Amino acid sequence: MFKNFRKGGQRKHTKTDAPVNGSGTLGSGQIPSPRDPLPSLPPMTKVEPLPLFKDVPKSERQTLFLRKLQICCFQFDFTDSLKSVRQKEIKRQTLLELIDFIQSGTGKIADVCLGEMIKMVRVNIFRSLPPGYHETTGPEGGDPEDEENYSEPAWQHLQIVYELLLRYIVSSDTETRSAKRYIDHTFVLKLLDLFDSEDSREREYIKMVHIRNREHCGVGELLEILGSIINGFTVPIKEEYRLFLTKTLIPLHKLKQLSLYHQQLSYCIVQFVDKDYKLADVVVRGLLKYWPLVNCQKEVLFLGELEEVLEAMQFAEFQRCEGFVLQVAERALFFWNSEHIVGLISQNRKVVLPIMFEALEKNIRGHWNPEVHGLTIDVRKMFAEMDPVLVDECERQLEEKAARADEMEEQREMAWKKLEEEAAKKGGGG
Numbered sequence: 342m343f344k345n346f347r348k349g350g351q352r353k354h355t356k357t358d359a360p361v362n363g364s365g366t367l368g369s370g371q372i373p374s375p376r377d378p379l380p381s382l383p384p385m386t387k388v389e390p391l392p393l394f395k396d397v398p399k400s401e402r403q404t405l406f407l408r409k410l411q412i413c414c415f416q417f418d419f420t421d422s423l424k425s426v427r428q429k430e431i432k433r434q435t436l437l438e439l440i441d442f443i444q445s446g447t448g449k450i451a452d453v454c455l456g457e458m459i460k461m462v463r464v465n466i467f468r469s470l471p472p473g474y475h476e477t478t479g480p481e482g483g484d485p486e487d488e489e490n491y492s493e494p495a496w497q498h499l500q501i502v503y504e505l506l507l508r509y510i511v512s513s514d515t516e517t518r519s520a521k522r523y524i525d526h527t528f529v530l531k532l533l534d535l536f537d538s539e540d541s542r543e544r545e546y547i548k549m550v551h552i553r554n555r556e557h558c559g560v561g562e563l564l565e566i567l568g569s570i571i572n573g574f575t576v577p578i579k580e581e582y583r584l585f586l587t588k589t590l591i592p593l594h595k596l597k598q599l600s601l602y603h604q605q606l607s608y609c610i611v612q613f614v615d616k617d618y619k620l621a622d623v624v625v626r627g628l629l630k631y632w633p634l635v636n637c638q639k640e641v642l643f644l645g646e647l648e649e650v651l652e653a654m655q656f657a658e659f660q661r662c663e664g665f666v667l668q669v670a671e672r673a674l675f676f677w678n679s680e681h682i683v684g685l686i687s688q689n690r691k692v693v694l695p696i697m698f699e700a701l702e703k704n705i706r707g708h709w710n711p712e713v714h715g716l717t718i719d720v721r722k723m724f725a726e727m728d729p730v731l732v733d734e735c736e737r738q739l740e741e742k743a744a745r746a747d748e749m750e751e752q753r754e755m756a757w758k759k760l761e762e763e764a765a766k767k768g769g770g771g
Contacts, residue, residue: 382404382407382408382411384411385408385411385412388412388415388428388431388432389412389431390431390434390435391405391408391409391412391435392405393438394406394438394441394442402442403450403451403454406439406442406450406454406458407453407454407457409435409438409439410439410454410457410458410460410461412431412432412435413432413435413436413439413461413465413502414460414461414464414465415428415432416464416465417429417432417495417498419494419495419497420494429497429498432498433497433498433501436498436501436502436505437501439458439505440501440504440505440508443505443508443509443512444508444512450514452519455519455520455523456522456523458505458509459523459524459528461502462502462505462506463528463531465498465499465502466499466502466503466532466535467531467535470535470537470538470539471539491539491540492540493538493539493540493542493543496540496542496543499543500542500546503543503546503547503550504546506550507546507549507550510524510550529563532547532550533547533566535547541581545581545585548585548589549589560593560598560601560602561601561602561604561605564602564605564606564608564609565605565608567609568605568608568609568612571609571612571613571616572612574612574616576616576617577617578613578616578617578620582613583620586610586613586620586623586624587623587627590606590609590610590613591610591623591624591627591628591630591631592627592631593606594606594627594628594631594643595631599639599642600638600639600642603642603646607642607645607646607649610624610646610650611646611649611650611653614650614653614654615653618653618654618655618658619655619658621650621651621653621654621655621658621659622654622658622661622662624650625647625650625651625654625662626662628643628646628647628650677716677719677720677723683723687727690724690727690728690731691728691731694724694728694731694732694735695735695738697720698724698732698735698736698738698739699739699742701717701720701721701724702739704717705717705718705721
């Protein structure tokens with residue numbers, strides 16, 4: 342599970358970067374941006390309702406925004422449902438008003454307001470987590486269902502804070518440069534720590550925030566971590582993780598920045614299929630749904646990923662999608678029936694063949710479809726007749742590439758083995 346990836350030994354505590362109540366949180370020592378100076382606000386000592394944004398002049402809304410953030414920095418005891426009921430409700434309503442303000446797009450958030458908003462988010466979500474299920478019951482005790490049924494007591498506030506952060510990240514008004522100043526590497530690492538939360542709803546929000554934050558943080562690095570987590574999934578895969586695959590990972594293929602993180606994304610996708618081959622059909626149909634029509638570079642990435650998924654696919658799943666997959670592969674090879682296209686390729690063979698050679702060799706070694714296999718052999722013979730010296734050179738380069746790949750895989754396995762040994766030592770010491 343996601344939260345189990347970072348477990349080991351004593352429970353990790355996240356640290357806040359601001360006080361845990363509204364007193365002096367905002368305004369104290371505040372340095373406004375020269376572009377949008379705002380008055381320093383006095384500390385708030387109690388929670389009282391404030392006017393609605395629509396009831397104040399536009400010139401005063403940024404200041405009101407800061408005051409509402411002060412209210413949202415107050416922390417309450419949710420283990421006692423009868424304690425501070427009125428104040429809890431005021432904070433909840435205030436959080437909802439902040440979401441409406443951001444979503445309405447009625448005005449650009451001043452830089453100083455943005456900084457204080459992220460501070461408020463930190464105050465609320467970066468907190469000490471309760472002991473994990475396995476840490477309180479031991480490896481054998483208790484009911485496993487209790488792990489998934491845990492509810493964070495403060496969720497009625499936390500959910501809105503996460504929603505506020507998510508709405509800000511996906512807003513079309515959000516400027517990447519400003520966001521990166523506050524949603525930085527440290528923020529992302531602390532957010533990853535919260536995967537330890539026992540509340541599945543919180544883990545789901547964290548996944549959405551990380552993925553949607555692709556413009557501001559290294560999504561490739563995040564996907565690399567997720568790939569390791571997915572590798573540790575148990576079978577059968579839970580429904581929430583299946584939804585994560587279909588609703589979050591697969592749609593990432595449609596983004597313009599795909600090339601920046603495709604390797605890590607493809608690894609995550611293939612890990613899902615390796616864990617549960619029945620997901621292969623879902624993945625293939627998802628790839629075809631987002632298949633690039635005018636971007637040849639993206640299409641090459643899609644083809645490579647499709648090949649990996651097909652290699653992990655079982656016969657029953659392949660039968661569901663074989664028609665449209667085969668049409669793509671077979672139609673591409675029929676290009677070689679055109680004398681004009683063959684003439685163009687012959688003139689540019691020194692560029693074309695090194696690109697195609699590895700794929701041709703893979704098909705010849707064991708493509709299961711007889712039509713594709715036969716067409717591939719014909720293309721290979723055609724290149725050998727055009728330029729046998731070039732074919733020999735491509736074979737040599739392919740052998741060298743395979744040797745390097747074996748060496749890198751061996752180094753990777755040794756690195757993982759070392760990490761597992763270190764983790765085992767730490768676990769034994771805890």
